[in-house]
Amino acid sequence: MAKSTASYSCSACGASFTKWSGRCDGCxxxxxxxxxxxxxxxxxxxxxxxxxxxxVLSDLSAKExxxxxxxxxxxxxxxxxxxxxxxxxxxxxxxxxGIGKSTLLLQAAARFGQAGVKTIYVSGEEASAQVRMRAQRxxxxxxxxxxxxxxxxxxxxxxxxxxxxxxxxxxxIQTMWLDTVDSAPGxxxxxxxxxxxxxxxxxxxxxxxxxxxxxxxxxxxxxxxVVEHMVDTVLYFxxxxxxQFRILRAVKNRFGPxxxxxxxxxxxxxxxxxxxxxxxxxxxxxxxxxxSVVFAGIEGTRPVLCELQALVAPSPHSQPRRTVVGWDxxxxxxxxxxxxxxxxxxxxxxxxxxxxxxxxKINEPAADLAVAAALLSAREDAALPPDTVxxxxxxxxxxxxxxxxxxxxxxxxxxxxxxxxxxxxxxxASGVSAMTLNQMSxxxxxxxxxxxxx
Numbered sequence: 489m490a491k492s493t494a495s496y497s498c499s500a501c502g503a504s505f506t507k508w509s510g511r512c513d514g515c516x517x518x519x520x521x522x523x524x525x526x527x528x529x530x531x532x533x534x535x536x537x538x539x540x541x542x543x544v545l546s547d548l549s550a551k552e553x554x555x556x557x558x559x560x561x562x563x564x565x566x567x568x569x570x571x572x573x574x575x576x577x578x579x580x581x582x583x584x585x586g587i588g589k590s591t592l593l594l595q596a597a598a599r600f601g602q603a604g605v606k607t608i609y610v611s612g613e614e615a616s617a618q619v620r621m622r623a624q625r626x627x628x629x630x631x632x633x634x635x636x637x638x639x640x641x642x643x644x645x646x647x648x649x650x651x652x653x654x655x656x657x658x659x660x661i662q663t664m665w666l667d668t669v670d671s672a673p674g675x676x677x678x679x680x681x682x683x684x685x686x687x688x689x690x691x692x693x694x695x696x697x698x699x700x701x702x703x704x705x706x707x708x709x710x711x712x713x714v715v716e717h718m719v720d721t722v723l724y725f726x727x728x729x730x731x732q733f734r735i736l737r738a739v740k741n742r743f744g745p746x747x748x749x750x751x752x753x754x755x756x757x758x759x760x761x762x763x764x765x766x767x768x769x770x771x772x773x774x775x776x777x778x779x780s781v782v783f784a785g786i787e788g789t790r791p792v793l794c795e796l797q798a799l800v801a802p803s804p805h806s807q808p809r810r811t812v813v814g815w816d817x818x819x820x821x822x823x824x825x826x827x828x829x830x831x832x833x834x835x836x837x838x839x840x841x842x843x844x845x846x847x848x849k850i851n852e853p854a855a856d857l858a859v860a861a862a863l864l865s866a867r868e869d870a871a872l873p874p875d876t877v878x879x880x881x882x883x884x885x886x887x888x889x890x891x892x893x894x895x896x897x898x899x900x901x902x903x904x905x906x907x908x909x910x911x912x913x914x915x916x917a918s919g920v921s922a923m924t925l926n927q928m929s930x931x932x933x934x935x936x937x938x939x940x941x942x
Contacts, residue, residue, distance in 0.1 A: 495524045499671035502680075520671070555743065558654070560599035564751060564761045565592075567790075568723060568736050570744015573600065573655065576694045577743065578687040580661075580716060582701040583725030588734055589700055590614075592725060592752070592759055593657050594623060598631035605654040607632070608647075612639040612663030626758040639673065641666045641682050645689055653695060658686060660700035661715070683715045716740065727754075731847035733768065734759060738788070747851075748788030766793035766904055769846040776874040779866030783858035784877040784897035784909070785850060791893070791900035793877065795845040796855070798862035803839040814844025815855065823860050823882060830886030831935050833864070854891035856882035857910070860931065864939050872938070873908065877901045880912040886931040888912035898923055910938065 496505045498521050503514035511518050557572030566572050569579075583589045594609065601607040611619050616635045623629055634651070638644055641664045648656055658664065664682040665673040672678065683699065690697040699719065716722050720742040727734040736750040751765040762768050770782065770793060779798040784791065803809065812820050820842055827833045842859065844850055857880035865872055872878075879897055881889040891897070894915030901909060901923070908924040911917075917925055928934045 496521050497524050497677075499669070499677040500675050502676040522670070558600065558603060558605055560596050560603060562596060562599050562761060563763070564736065565596050565599075568738045568741075568748050568750040569721065570738075570741050570748070573605070573696050574720070574743045575654070575696055576691050577696050577721065578690050578719040579696070579698045579721045579723065580683075580701055580719045581698060581723045581725060582703050584703055586729075587725055587727055588752075588754060588759060589725050590619075590659055591622065591626070592734075592736070593659065593698060593700065594619070594628065594633075595626060595758055597633045597655070597657055598623070598626075598628040600655050601632040606634075606651070607655045607657070608634045608636065608651060608653045609657045609659070610636045610638065610644055611659045612637070613660060639663050639665045641685060645685065648689065648695065649693065652693070655696045655698070656690075657698045658700065660702060661686075662702050680714060683718050687718045726847075726849055728847035733762075733847045735848065745788050749790065749792070766791070766900055769794040769848060770904065773845070776871040778869045778871050779862055781858050781862040781865065781872055782877045782901075782906070783850070783855050784879045784901050785852060785855060786891075786893050786897065791896045792848075793900060793904060793906075794848045794850070796858050796862045797843045797845055798859070798866040799839075799841040800835070800863060800866040801839050803837055805839075808835070808837060809839040809841070811839075811841045813842070814847070814849050815842060815859070816851070819853075819856070820859065822884070823856060823863070826882055826884060826886055826931065827860060827863070827935075830930075831932050833867070833935065835863075835867070838867070852891075853881040854879045856880065857888060857912070857931075857934070860934075861910070861938070864935060868939050870939060875905070875907045876910060877906050877908075878910045880910075882931055888928055888930055888934070890914035895920060898925070910934070 496508050497503065498512040498514060500517040500520045501512065501515035503512060505521060508521055512520055555574045557574055559566045559572040581589055581593065597607045597609050609619065616637045619635055623631065636647065661679055661683055662674045666678060666681045666685065669677050669681045686697050686699065721738065722740040724737045724739055725734060726737060732754045734752040734754055738746055738748045740746055751762040752759040753762055773795050781796045782793055783796050784793050810817065810820060824835050828835065858878040860882060861872060861878045879891050881891060883889055890912045894911060894917050898909055898917050898920040902920060908926065910926045913927040913929045
């Protein structure tokens with residue numbers, strides 16, 4: 489007979505151990521380790537042992553109707569959700585402190601309430617009077633939304649069960665307290681247990697639940713990653729404090745496409761939707777200057793144009809600086825290495841600064857060629873034509889790989905008045921005939937043709 493082994497975990501950091509100790513080796517806290525209560529054993533082989541009920545099986549070819557959706561009339565918010573709010577869904581919204589999460593969700597709650605959805609907004613960080621003052625400042629004082637201020641999850645679930653709303657917003661999950669878990673609010677155990685209770689309640693009662701989550705210094709939602717696996721949709725609210733633009737990005741969505749974005753502008757009356765983000769990101773672009781390149785990107789299903797800015801200057805330090813805002817710093821190091829190894833263009837002894845204008849964050853590899861163009865333009869002090877967009881992926885061999893949805897990128901650029909584009913060979917652009925498309929196969933040819941070097 490196999491010997492059962494007890495397991496222990498820390499209620500502060502979630503670390504697992506095979507034996508109990510007074511101090512956690514992971515986080516250093518005292519008296520936080522307790523034994524995990526395992527599930528009961530499965531059906532035994534002895535006659536009369538208790539067995540479970542059979543699971544209903546179905547074929548992959550079985551047809552099911554898509555879930556009904558309720559739209560908030562906030563087109564950007566509905567786009568990120570995949571077309572609207574799905575009943576019995578759990579949504580996690582994360583973002584930096586003060587970025588506007590509460591403002592966004594209060595506006596969304598008011599829109600859903602006006603659309604006929606019974607909505608309850610529960611705040612664990614602010615009093616009801618503070619939420620009411622924000623609503624009046626946003627012009628939502630008459631919105632049909634019920635407010636509550638509490639952190640006891642048992643009381644909140646009892647209220648939600650009695651009221652039976654269509655949407656419940658919990659701000660935030662880190663402030664919720666479950667009396668069955670022996671740890672402080674905000675700890676890993678409390679966040680995990682509270683998220684599990686709310687998600688299970690949403691599925692059982694058919695209520696849509698939105699959870700607000702704080703983020704760590706690394707930009708990830710604080711608490712265990714298991715919370716992201718529990719919910720149906722994970723949204724990140726991004727933006728730079730120095731810019732008025734805010735981006736709501738879906739990193740997980742069981743009911744729609746991931747990596748979809750919604751763009752908002754922070755104003756004195758709250759968050760305003762931006763229906764044409766490309767025009768907004770390029771609105772502050774002045775005369776063409778060295779180091780400035782327009783990149784035609786794709787965010788989810790939406791083409792977005794933004795400006796990449798680079799600055800290359802002699803470094804007074806023994807170790808040159810590499811500063812990146814809005815892009816991956818490791819990818820910048822790779823582009824610099826490829827330019828030096830394949831094209832013979834060194835950046836040693838030069839400080840390199842790269843910025844994505846407007847507070848936008850780019851994750852797709854198709855920005856490689858635009859970054860290389862911006863770096864070369866800044867290094868050679870030669871501006872690209874103002875009516876040109878650039879996109880394409882660069883391999884370590886210096887070859888240029890085609891980017892997906894080339895035609896959509898070019899159509900968006902043409903709509904904004906751009907007349908030429910530089911892209912890798914192989915991209916399909918049959919639907920765009922009014923633009924001059926210069927397709928290249930490798931980085932060396934790009935450097936030689938555009939900048940006259942190589």
